[in-house]
Amino acid sequence: MRSLLPQADEGFYTWLKQLHCSSLKIYAMKEGSVVFPREPLLRVEGPIALAQLLETTLLNLVNFPSLVATNAARMRLAAGPSKKLMEFGLRRAQGPDGGVSASKYAYIGGFEATSNVLAGQLFGIKVSGTHAHSFVMSYSTLDDIADSDFKRLVLDCRKKLDYYGTNDGELAAFIGYAQSFPDGFVALIDTYDMLESGVKNFIIVAWALHQIGKKAIGVRIDSGDLAYFSKKIRETFRSVDEILNTDIFHSMVIVASNDINEDVLLALNREGHEIDVFGIGTHLVTCQKQPALGCVYKLVSINGVARIKVSEDPEKMVIPGSKEVYRIYGNEKYPLVDLLQLSTEPAPEPGNVPARGIMVRHPFYESKRALVRPTKVVKLLSLVFDGRIVEEDGNPPPTTVTAHDKLSEARNRCRDQLLELRSDQTREVNPAPYKVSVSSDLYDHLKKVWAEQMPLSELK
Amino acid sequence: MRSLLPQADEGFYTWLKQLHCSSLKIYAMKEGSVVFPREPLLRVEGPIALAQLLETTLLNLVNFPSLVATNAARMRLAAGPSKKLMEFGLRRAQGPDGGVSASKYAYIGGFEATSNVLAGQLFGIKVSGTHAHSFVMSYSTLDDIADSDFKRLVLDCRKKLDYYGTNDGELAAFIGYAQSFPDGFVALIDTYDMLESGVKNFIIVAWALHQIGKKAIGVRIDSGDLAYFSKKIRETFRSVDEILNTDIFHSMVIVASNDINEDVLLALNREGHEIDVFGIGTHLVTCQKQPALGCVYKLVSINGVARIKVSEDPEKMVIPGSKEVYRIYGNEKYPLVDLLQLSTEPAPEPGNVPARGIMVRHPFYESKRALVRPTKVVKLLSLVFDGRIVEEDGNPPPTTVTAHDKLSEARNRCRDQLLELRSDQTREVNPAPYKVSVSSDLYDHLKKVWAEQMPLSELK
Numbered sequence: 001m002r003s004l005l006p007q008a009d010e011g012f013y014t015w016l017k018q019l020h021c022s023s024l025k026i027y028a029m030k031e032g033s034v035v036f037p038r039e040p041l042l043r044v045e046g047p048i049a050l051a052q053l054l055e056t057t058l059l060n061l062v063n064f065p066s067l068v069a070t071n072a073a074r075m076r077l078a079a080g081p082s083k084k085l086m087e088f089g090l091r092r093a094q095g096p097d098g099g100v101s102a103s104k105y106a107y108i109g110g111f112e113a114t115s116n117v118l119a120g121q122l123f124g125i126k127v128s129g130t131h132a133h134s135f136v137m138s139y140s141t142l143d144d145i146a147d148s149d150f151k152r153l154v155l156d157c158r159k160k161l162d163y164y165g166t167n168d169g170e171l172a173a174f175i176g177y178a179q180s181f182p183d184g185f186v187a188l189i190d191t192y193d194m195l196e197s198g199v200k201n202f203i204i205v206a207w208a209l210h211q212i213g214k215k216a217i218g219v220r221i222d223s224g225d226l227a228y229f230s231k232k233i234r235e236t237f238r239s240v241d242e243i244l245n246t247d248i249f250h251s252m253v254i255v256a257s258n259d260i261n262e263d264v265l266l267a268l269n270r271e272g273h274e275i276d277v278f279g280i281g282t283h284l285v286t287c288q289k290q291p292a293l294g295c296v297y298k299l300v301s302i303n304g305v306a307r308i309k310v311s312e313d314p315e316k317m318v319i320p321g322s323k324e325v326y327r328i329y330g331n332e333k334y335p336l337v338d339l340l341q342l343s344t345e346p347a348p349e350p351g352n353v354p355a356r357g358i359m360v361r362h363p364f365y366e367s368k369r370a371l372v373r374p375t376k377v378v379k380l381l382s383l384v385f386d387g388r389i390v391e392e393d394g395n396p397p398p399t400t401v402t403a404h405d406k407l408s409e410a411r412n413r414c415r416d417q418l419l420e421l422r423s424d425q426t427r428e429v430n431p432a433p434y435k436v437s438v439s440s441d442l443y444d445h446l447k448k449v450w451a452e453q454m455p456l457s458e459l460k
Numbered sequence: 461m462r463s464l465l466p467q468a469d470e471g472f473y474t475w476l477k478q479l480h481c482s483s484l485k486i487y488a489m490k491e492g493s494v495v496f497p498r499e500p501l502l503r504v505e506g507p508i509a510l511a512q513l514l515e516t517t518l519l520n521l522v523n524f525p526s527l528v529a530t531n532a533a534r535m536r537l538a539a540g541p542s543k544k545l546m547e548f549g550l551r552r553a554q555g556p557d558g559g560v561s562a563s564k565y566a567y568i569g570g571f572e573a574t575s576n577v578l579a580g581q582l583f584g585i586k587v588s589g590t591h592a593h594s595f596v597m598s599y600s601t602l603d604d605i606a607d608s609d610f611k612r613l614v615l616d617c618r619k620k621l622d623y624y625g626t627n628d629g630e631l632a633a634f635i636g637y638a639q640s641f642p643d644g645f646v647a648l649i650d651t652y653d654m655l656e657s658g659v660k661n662f663i664i665v666a667w668a669l670h671q672i673g674k675k676a677i678g679v680r681i682d683s684g685d686l687a688y689f690s691k692k693i694r695e696t697f698r699s700v701d702e703i704l705n706t707d708i709f710h711s712m713v714i715v716a717s718n719d720i721n722e723d724v725l726l727a728l729n730r731e732g733h734e735i736d737v738f739g740i741g742t743h744l745v746t747c748q749k750q751p752a753l754g755c756v757y758k759l760v761s762i763n764g765v766a767r768i769k770v771s772e773d774p775e776k777m778v779i780p781g782s783k784e785v786y787r788i789y790g791n792e793k794y795p796l797v798d799l800l801q802l803s804t805e806p807a808p809e810p811g812n813v814p815a816r817g818i819m820v821r822h823p824f825y826e827s828k829r830a831l832v833r834p835t836k837v838v839k840l841l842s843l844v845f846d847g848r849i850v851e852e853d854g855n856p857p858p859t860t861v862t863a864h865d866k867l868s869e870a871r872n873r874c875r876d877q878l879l880e881l882r883s884d885q886t887r888e889v890n891p892a893p894y895k896v897s898v899s900s901d902l903y904d905h906l907k908k909v910w911a912e913q914m915p916l917s918e919l920k
Contacts, residue, residue, distance in 0.1 A: 004580045004587050007644045048598045055592060056575075059551035060559060091519035092752040094558030094745070099520060101555045115516075120464045127464050132515060134759035137767045138508050184467045192770055196917055282752045285554070291746035292552040299594035307597045310652055457656050 015049075024050060026385035029325075032069070032108050032410030033380065034417040036338060036436045038363070039325050041066070041295065043381055048302060055297045064098070065105040067293040071262075071284060072109025073414055077426055078265035084277040086128050087114040088257060089285030102285035108410045115279075124404030129279075130220045130255065131177055136191040139172040151175050154208040163204055166197040174205045178216070182209060185216040186255060189233075190223045199233050203240055203249065210248050218253030220279070226256045226264075227273040234274035253277055261288060266428055306449045319363055319438065320449045328360075329376040334422050336372055337435040338380070342442050350374045360437035363446060370437070475509075484510060486845035489785075492529070492568050492870030493840065494877040496798060496896045498823070499785050501526070501755065503841055508762060515757045524558070525565040527753040531722075531744060532569025533874055537886055538725035544737040546588050547574040548717060549745030562745035568870045575739075584864030589739075590680045590715065591637055596651040599632040611635055614668040623664055626657040634665045638676070642669060645676040646715065649693075650683045659693050663700055663709065670708050678713030680739070686716045686724075687733040694734035713737055721748060726888055766909045779823055779898065780909045788820075789836040794882050796832055797895040798840070802902050810834045820897035823906060830897070 002013065024046035029035055041062060044051050072085075079085055087106040093099035096118075103119030113128035114120060120127035138144075145151055154175050158164070170192055178185045185206065189198025199219060206216035221229050237249035257279035268275065298318045299307050306320035322343040330336045337360055339348065348358055353373050362368030382392050391397050424432040438446065462473065484506035489495055501522060504511050532545075539545060547566040553559035556578075563579030573588035574580060580587035598604075605611055614635050618624070630652055638645045645666065649658025659679060666676035681689050697709035717739035728735065758778040759767050766780035782803040790796045797820055799808065808818055817831030842852050851857050884892040898906065 001577070001581075004577060007641050009640065012640075048594075052592060052594055052598075055594070056551050057556075060553060060556060063552055064554045064558070091516050092523055092754075093520060094524045094554030095561045096517075096520060097557030098524070098554030098561075101558075117461070117464060121461075132512060133769050134508075134512055134515070134757075137759045137769060138512075138762050140762070140765060140767075180469065180472075181467050192913075193917055282754070286746070286751035288751050291748050291751040292742045294552075294742070297594075299597045302598050302600070305600060307600075309593050309597060453652075457653055 019050065019053075021046075021050065021385075022387040023047060024385060024387065025383065027381040028384045029380050030382065030410070030413060031406070032412075032414035032417075034414065034421070035380075036434055038319065038436055039338060039340065040323055040381065043322065044297075045322070048299075051299075059295060059297055063293045063295050065101055066295065067287055067290070068102050068105040068285065069109040069414065070293070071287045072106040072111050073418060074109075074262050075265060075278075075280060075284065076110030076415075077418065078262045078269070078428070079278060080269070083275070084113070085111040086255075086277060086279045087111045087116070087284055088129070088279045088281035090116045090281075092282040093285040099285065104407065106284055107407055108414055110411065110415060111280075111284075122403060123407050124402065125407070130186045130188050131173075133188065133191050133222075135177070136170050136173040136188065139169040139176070142168045142172050144169065145172040145175050148179065150179055150208065150212070153211060154205055157208045157211070158204045161200070161204060161207070163200040166200045166204075167192045170197055171201045171204065174201050178205045178209055182212070182214040185209060185214075186218055186220055186253070187216075188220045188222060190221050194221060194224060194229055195232055195236070199236055203236075206249070206252070207244065207246075210246070215248070216252065218255060218276070220255040220257065222256075222258045226258070226260075226275060227268050227271045230254050230256060230274040231272070255279055257281070259283065306445065308449050308453050310454055317364070319442070319446060321442070321445055323442070325380040327378040327380055328372055328374045329378075330373065331375055334420055335434075336374075337370075337437050339437055339439060340442055341439040342445060345439060345441050347379060348374055348377050350377060359440045360435070361440060361443045363436075363438045363443065370435075479510065479513075481506075481510065481845075482847040483507060484845060484847065485843060487841040488844045489840050490842065490870070490873060491866070492872070492874035492877075494874065494881070495840075496894055498779065498896050499798060499800070500783055500841065503782065504757075505782070508759075511759075519755060519757050523753045523755050525561055526755065527747055527750070528562050528565040528745065529569040529874065530753070531747045532566040532571050533878060534569075534722050535725060535738075535740060535744065536570030536875075537878065538722045538729070538888070539738060540729070543735070544573070545571040546715075546737060546739045547571045547576070547744055548589070548739040548741035550576045550741075552742040553745040559745065564867065566744055567867055568874055570871065570875060571740075571744075582863060583867050584862065585867070590646045590648050591633075593648065593651050593682075595637070596630050596633040596648065599629040599636070602628045602632050604629065605632040605635050608639065610639055610668065610672070613671060614665055617668045617671075618664045621660070621664060621667070623660040626660045626664075627652045630657055631661045631664065634661050638665045638669055642672070642674040645669060645674075646678055646680055646713070647676075648680045648682060650681050654681060654684060654689055655692055655696070659696055663696075666708070666712070667704065667706075670706070675708070676712065678715060678736070680715040680717065682716075682718045686718070686720075686735060687728050687731045690714050690716060690734040691732070715739055717741070719743065766905065768909050768913050770914055777824070779902070779906060780913075781902070781905055783902070785840040787838040787840055788832055788834045789838075790833060791835055794880055795894075796834075797830075797897050799832075799897055799899060800902055801899040802905060805899060805901050807839060808834055808837050810837060819900045820895070821900060821903045823896075823898045823903065830895075 027043040029041050035041055042058060044054060076085060087103050089102050090099035093102050099116055100119050103114040103116040103125060104123055107125050113126040115129035117127055119125055174187050187202040189202055192198065202219050209216050219233060233254055237252055241247060241249045253276045254274055255277040256275040260278055260280045261283035298309055300318065300320050301307060301322045308320040309318055319340060323340050324343050326339045326348055327335045328337050328339055328348065339360055357371030357373045360370055360372055383390060389396060418426065425434050487503040489501050495501055502518060504514065536545060547563050549562050550559035553562050559576055560579050563574040563576040563585060564583055567585050573586040575589035577587055579585055634647050647662040649662055652658065662679050669676050679693060693714055697712050701707060701709045713736045714734055715737040716735040720738055720740045721743035758769055760778065760780050761767060761782045768780040769778055779800060783800050784803050786799045786808055787795045788797050788799055788808065799820055813833050817833045820830055820832055822828030843850060849856060878886065885894050
């Protein structure tokens, strides 16, 4: 450090050496929470220099995870609850650690599985994937697979099905894969020709597996028009069941990958498709619509005095002062509004509401205000660090809770909170905005701080 | 691993245990090389299963670094050679490790410094930055800074300059910063009002520093119209030099940050500006135009037989076979073409060219071909791993080479190779494409492999 920052004086290093976090408090939204613009995701309280040292670290640890979880949750909403979503992003992520973060937060956002084995090991996420094109291409002829009972059975099935035009190397690869994973046979069928070779070779091998009492899982397609091919493949499966008088093919799983993003999922829904599982990589771990989330870390109060960073754009204005966020529910099940208050204000209480209701206000537009009568109030920020990591009861978290338990809890919270929203707030086109309001006291406070601290420049 | 992949049989784990890389060879483009679409960046030779295991790791380690280095190099071209570029991306990167990768490869692409202290420590990159808005905001009045000779001198300067309308808290912050870093005073001047407060407070403190024999560095602006404000600030500096009869302000450094990307740099050039240094974060570590680089890892040959992965899109077709890449120069200094050949073909030699020249062909369009007479030929792939990491001489790299030496070498290579290109190939609008051709032998080989391995489907 001294050689990197020679301009810093010795006192800085003495201070660094004795630095500790015993007087630091962090309040945070629970992991997996649905949050809205202008809400504090974290509130950090402590000595100013310590709080400033944490700025980049906290932003780094909040921005990318929140982006990926949001991206994943949007894909989950677009795909619908019945589809399976697998994260395939490691190869396009920002290094190994970016890949592991992406796997973890995609899971929170609603993905089921990851192809990242390390993420599986660290967080107990189901590891899932298929084989590569190069696996298929590494077989050229049927001689590339050693003779076996199963191979002979497969060749017999091919004969009965009269599927001779298919690629022999591909068939050899499928035989090899099915022999190694008789209970996990998913074939990547687009190395040569999906309909003329891949799906037929899959059917041959799946039928052979069936005859030895095993059940193939399905196919993966990684190119071409996914809607068209998935329908063609389902059709083929149904007709094979008819021809063979079996009941095994029509329900085979069809996995699709290749450049899938939220818009592709929505377009596939509109067109109709037969895909059961989506493998999503690049567009999950790098979000094309918004490659970076712009969370900021701002000083809002010092020695009890509210501070404000001026911005010419009111939408970018940070609300000054130490704040709490409450989610307020009415008679229906959905939340009505998130209410920001000064930390010093009493929490709104369902049992203690003025006759006409509580006034909630838009932070910037005087004319936008409303009354609410809460039936339930949830405080969104809770103490997570108080000189050490703590639970809501103020004690350290129990050691029996696994990484997977914590992740599942966050994942369920994300799902439940998204389901709670009104459907017009989560629809794809022109979603209705969810209200984030401030209390009357905070509104007055805001106006006062602005008047005091915002410069008044003269046009000239 | 066993619990994660219960479907794998014991033989797989036995195999994993005895796995070693002694028979693995990797040929690679030198770090920092300028490369073009369809060229192999790496050629991996070895047992098929081992080569397949490396797929995701190699893609992860090549895709993001190449993207960031390319992005940085484009920003360097856009900014021009005389500007300084600082990497400020950690807070928006994919986790701490993504941030460190970004710092490293931004340096190779032509950035000078990073705000990431760890990257500075690991790679010897210059660490640079300024203070935060929150640092300024943590001071409210002049009483927030203890009395000192320097403070009194500053207040005296303010009086002489008659700069009374400026924000007192901001002035206090600048005094504090200048006292701690008298040789590194760069002030962030846009917390309140850039022209009415920030730049004036900077001038007050810089003048005081001058009077004690120190030289301030300059100012940073992080919002607003960067072209307009940089010109206004330069104007102010010049007029202050005139008023005070000094020679210190006109050449003060102006640093700009805030949402800068390649297009902003180009637009600033067109409009004219007075910025000396750019701090670029978000759009460097996450590339909005193309958030992920789509490098792929394909099997091109097995047991000496070329293999091809069929794609309906010829542009996506991978050229089969084990290949070399040669960069060919003519009489001018710039390279004429990159030539892909089969590894078995002899390298083109300047001293051994047929009378009419060497035929180079477009890989897909028969009509596109040309003759070249090389005056210099550079082989782009070299052996970097041969059972262990090796240098070109086949020996392990000397232990005396530091991480910074390697990085500087790559950075110089990137700069030199970009300078070598014709300017119409690097211009911003409609750049002339650089030719990537194949030899006649490789062209014939291509056609043969396609005919053999590409399925012919029937329209129906």
